[in-house]
Amino acid sequence: MLERSEWYDIARDTNWTPSYVSQEALFPPEMGDPYGIPTEEWETFDEPYKVSYREYVNIQREKDSAAYSVKAALARSKFHDEADEGWACVLKLHYGAVALTEYQACQFQARMSRFGPSPAMRNMSVYGMLDELRHTQLQLFFPHELVHRDRQYDWAHEAQHSKNWAVLGGRHAMDDIMMTRDAITSSVMVSFAFETALTNLQMIGLSTDAANLGDHTFANLITSIQSDEARHAQLGTPTIEIMIRNGRKKEAQQAMDIALWRVWRLFSITVGIPMDYYIPLEQRHMSFKEFMHEWVINQWERQVQDLGLERPWYWDIFLLDIDNHHHCQQGGIWSWRPTVWWNPPGAVGPKEREWLEEKYPGWNESYGSYWDVITNNLLQGHEEKTHPQCIPIICNMCQIPISHRPGPEWGARAYQREYGERRYNFCTEVCRWIFDTDPERYKDHETIVDRMYSGEIDPPTLENVLKYMGIGVISEGGRDGHDYGWVEGFRAQAAE
Amino acid sequence: MSAFPILSRFQQDAHIKTVEIEPGQTMDEVAAACAFHSIGLHVADKPGRTLRVRPTTEDDSAPPWPRDLTVEKAGIRFYDCIDIYFEEPQ
Ligand SMILES: [Fe+2]
Numbered sequence: 001m002l003e004r005s006e007w008y009d010i011a012r013d014t015n016w017t018p019s020y021v022s023q024e025a026l027f028p029p030e031m032g033d034p035y036g037i038p039t040e041e042w043e044t045f046d047e048p049y050k051v052s053y054r055e056y057v058n059i060q061r062e063k064d065s066a067a068y069s070v071k072a073a074l075a076r077s078k079f080h081d082e083a084d085e086g087w088a089c090v091l092k093l094h095y096g097a098v099a100l101t102e103y104q105a106c107q108f109q110a111r112m113s114r115f116g117p118s119p120a121m122r123n124m125s126v127y128g129m130l131d132e133l134r135h136t137q138l139q140l141f142f143p144h145e146l147v148h149r150d151r152q153y154d155w156a157h158e159a160q161h162s163k164n165w166a167v168l169g170g171r172h173a174m175d176d177i178m179m180t181r182d183a184i185t186s187s188v189m190v191s192f193a194f195e196t197a198l199t200n201l202q203m204i205g206l207s208t209d210a211a212n213l214g215d216h217t218f219a220n221l222i223t224s225i226q227s228d229e230a231r232h233a234q235l236g237t238p239t240i241e242i243m244i245r246n247g248r249k250k251e252a253q254q255a256m257d258i259a260l261w262r263v264w265r266l267f268s269i270t271v272g273i274p275m276d277y278y279i280p281l282e283q284r285h286m287s288f289k290e291f292m293h294e295w296v297i298n299q300w301e302r303q304v305q306d307l308g309l310e311r312p313w314y315w316d317i318f319l320l321d322i323d324n325h326h327h328c329q330q331g332g333i334w335s336w337r338p339t340v341w342w343n344p345p346g347a348v349g350p351k352e353r354e355w356l357e358e359k360y361p362g363w364n365e366s367y368g369s370y371w372d373v374i375t376n377n378l379l380q381g382h383e384e385k386t387h388p389q390c391i392p393i394i395c396n397m398c399q400i401p402i403s404h405r406p407g408p409e410w411g412a413r414a415y416q417r418e419y420g421e422r423r424y425n426f427c428t429e430v431c432r433w434i435f436d437t438d439p440e441r442y443k444d445h446e447t448i449v450d451r452m453y454s455g456e457i458d459p460p461t462l463e464n465v466l467k468y469m470g471i472g473v474i475s476e477g478g479r480d481g482h483d484y485g486w487v488e489g490f491r492a493q494a495a496e
Numbered sequence: 497m498s499a500f501p502i503l504s505r506f507q508q509d510a511h512i513k514t515v516e517i518e519p520g521q522t523m524d525e526v527a528a529a530c531a532f533h534s535i536g537l538h539v540a541d542k543p544g545r546t547l548r549v550r551p552t553t554e555d556d557s558a559p560p561w562p563r564d565l566t567v568e569k570a571g572i573r574f575y576d577c578i579d580i581y582f583e584e585p586q
Pocket residue numbers: 102105131132135225229
C-alpha cells in the first residue's frame with residue numbers, strides 16, 4: 001500500500017471544472033466565496049493537520065469508545081449525589097449553552113464541505129462536520145443520564161428550542177457567525193476567532209477544574225472534544241492567508257473583530273462565571289482573568305499578528321471587559337435567578353471575597369458594594385428584597401443585560417442608535433459598531449425586553465414572561481445554589 | 497398616552513434598568529420610581545440626600561431637570577436613558 005504522504009496531497013487537492021453548469025451555479029458566491037478570489041489561489045489552501053478518512057474513522061472510534069465507557073461508569077457512580085451545586089451549575093449551564101450549538105457548528109462545517117472554494121477545505125471540513133456531530137451526540141447523551149436526578153439538565157436538549165433570554169444571546173451570535181454567512185467569512189469567524197481563540201481554551205480551563213473536583217467523566221468528555229477542535233480549528237488560518245494575499249485583509253479583519261467580540265461576550269459568562277464563582281474556592285486552579293491573559297492575550301494575539309492581521313480595534317475595551325463583564329453578569333444572573341435553568345450560588349462569602357480582591361484588585365469597592373446590599377438583606381432575613389421587580393435593559397446585539405462596573409466608577413452606560421423607526425440599545429461601543437457594520441442585517445431582531453413592549457409577550461406579566469422563557473415549562477427556574485449558606489461567614493464574623 | 501419604559505441609570509448601580517414612568521409624573525416621582533428598583537437592592541441608600549434626575553450624557557455633565565418638572569415637559573421619550581443620582585449636600 002502507498003504511504004499516505006505519497007497520495008494525500010494529490011487526492012485532497014483534486015478539483016474539477018464543471019461543464020454542465022457554470023462555476024457560479026455550482027459554487028454560488030453568497031454560499032462560498034463572495035470575494036471573487038481566483039480558484040487557483042484557493043487551490044493553494046494547505047492545513048498542517050493531515051489525516052485520511054480511514055485514519056480519521058479509526059481515531060474517532062477509539063475516542064468515542066473511551067468517552068462512552070466513562071459514561072457507563074457514570075451511571076453507577078455516586079459523584080453527582082454528592083457534588084456541590086456550584087459544580088452542577090457549571091454542567092447545566094455548559095450543556096444548555098453548548099450541546100445544540102455543536103449541531104449548529106456541524107451545519108457550518110457542512111456548508112464549507114459543500115461550498116468551500118478549495119478542495120482541501122472541503123476535505124478538511126468533512127471531518128469537522130463529523131466532529132461536531134460527535135460533540136452534539138456526546139453532550140446530549142451525558143446530561144441525559146442526569147435528567148432523572150434533576151430536570152434542569154433537560155435544558156441540554158431544550159434550551160435551543162426555547163426563548164429563554166440567555167439562549168437568545170447564544171442563538172443570536174451563532175446565527176450571525178455560523179448559520180448565515182458564506183463559507184469563507186464564517187471560516188474566519190468560527191474556525192479562527194471562535195475555535196482558535198476561545199473554544200479550545202474553554203476546554204482547557206474547564207477540564208482542569210473538573211479533574212480537580214473529581215468529575216473525571218466531564219474532564220474526559222471535554223478533553224476528547226478538544227482534541228477534535230484542535231484539528232478542525234486550523235481551517236481558519238489558510239483562509240485568512242489567502243484573503244490577505246488577495247487584497248481582502250480588511251474583510252478578514254472585520255470578520256475576526258466581529259466574531260471575537262460576539263463569542264467573548266458569551267464565553268465570559270459560560271466560563272468566567274464558573275471559574276470565579278461556581279467552582280468551590282478550594283478547587284479553582286486560576287482566575288478567569290489569569291487564564292484569559294495567558295491563553296488569549298499572550299498567545300492568540302501573537303497568532304493574529306503572525307498571520308498579518310491587527311489586534312481588534314477595541315482591544316482596550318476588551319481588556320476592561322475581562323475585568324468586569326462576568327462579575328456584572330454573576331450579579332445579574334444571581335439577582336434574576338428565577339429566569340435561568342441552573343441554581344447560581346452567590347458564592348461571595350468572606351473567603352471568596354478575599355480571593356476576588358486578590359485576583360481583581362478593587363473588586364471590594366465596586367462589586368463588593370453591590371453584594372453588601374444583598375448580603376445585608378439576607379442577614380436581616382429580607383430574602384424578598386434580593387429579587388428585583390424590574391428587568392434590566394438588554395443589548396440589541398449580544399442580548400445580555402447592559403451593565404458595567406458598579407460603585408464609585410459607575411461604568412454602566414447604554415450606547416444607543418436610531419435606525420428606521422426604532423431605537424436600539426447596546427452594552428458597549430463594540431456591540432453598536434457591529435450593528436453599524438450592517439444595520440439591515442440586524443434591525444428586525446427584538447430582545448426579550450423589546451418583546452415585552454412590542455406585544456410579542458402579551459401581557460408582559462412576570463408569570464407570562466417566565467413561561468415565555470420556558471421557566472416552569474421545561475424545568476423550574478433557578479434559586480441560590482447554596483441556599484444562602486455563603487452569608488453565614490459574615491454572621492460568624494459579626495458575632496466575633 | 498400612558499406608561500412607557502425608560503432606561504434608569506441609577507448612580508453606582510451595575511445594571512441599567514427598565515422602569516415604567518408616566519407623562520404626568522414629576523422628576524421627584526421619576527426618581528422615586530427608579531430608586532425603588534435600585535436602593536436597598538443593589539445600591540445602598542444615602543439617607544437625607546436628595547435624588548436628582550438628568551439626561552444621560554457622555555461626560556455625566558448635564559444639569560438636572562427641575563424637581564417639579566413633568567416627564568412630558570422634559571420631553572422624555574420611550575427608551576430614553578436618564579441618570580438618577582444623589583445631589584451633593586450644599
Ligand atoms: Fe465542537
